[in-house]
Amino acid sequence: MHIQNLRREQAEQFWKLRLEALKTQPEAFGSSYEEQVHTPMNEVESRINDEPDNYILGAFTEEGELIGMAGFRREQGRKMRHKGMVWGVYVTSAHRGKGIAKALMQEILRRGQAIEGLRQIQLAVVTANTAAASLYKGLGFVSYGLEKEALMVDGRLYDEEFMAYFLG
Structure with missing residues (x-):
């Protein structure tokens, strides 16, 4: 396996995996499969950036199959950068x-360590996803809040835990 930034020419491979994620684990994402499935490919391509502070990582098999992904983006506002x-x-x-x-x-x-002025990396995880929450805590993320009933999927409510990793 190797990890690299996704490129715009890999948009179809990325979008197939993204839709799989939304369909198979709807409670884990704020977006829904139904809302995203008809997104035009040129819009998908425009979401793929290759900047030091705005990118999507892909995990690929040796044969080039995309098997995992994670996105990162830095806040843009002066007070939130x-x-x-x-x-x-x-x-x-x-x-x-x-x-x-x-x-x-x-x-x-x-990569976050190398971004000048970046002090923390945040994420949200559905509390029902104990494996992901455990992974993040094991990497040094700490909880800073909980939103009760943050998502509703098929009539079931899910809480989200907000976590941060403090750099330096």
Whole structure:
């Protein structure tokens, strides 16, 4: 497996994995499959950036299959630029338990250290996703809040825990 930034020419591969994530784990994401499935490919391509503070990492097999992803973007406002956010972390079910999500997150944290002025990296995780929450805590993320009933999926309510990793 290797990890690299996704490029716009990999948009179709990325979007297939993103839609899989939204369909198979709807409670884990704020976006829904139904809202996203008809997104035009040129819009998907425009979401893929290759900047030091705005990118999507992909985890690829040696054969080039995209099996995991994680996005990062830095806040843009003058008063918020000291924060970045992780979004869209997902690994295909066939490749879970192999340390792929951990490797993606470690790469985001490593890169975060090199971004001048970045002080913290934040994320939100559904509390029902205990494996993800445990991974993030194991990497040094700390909880700073809980939103009760943050998401409703098929009539079921889910709480979200907000976490931050403090750099330096």
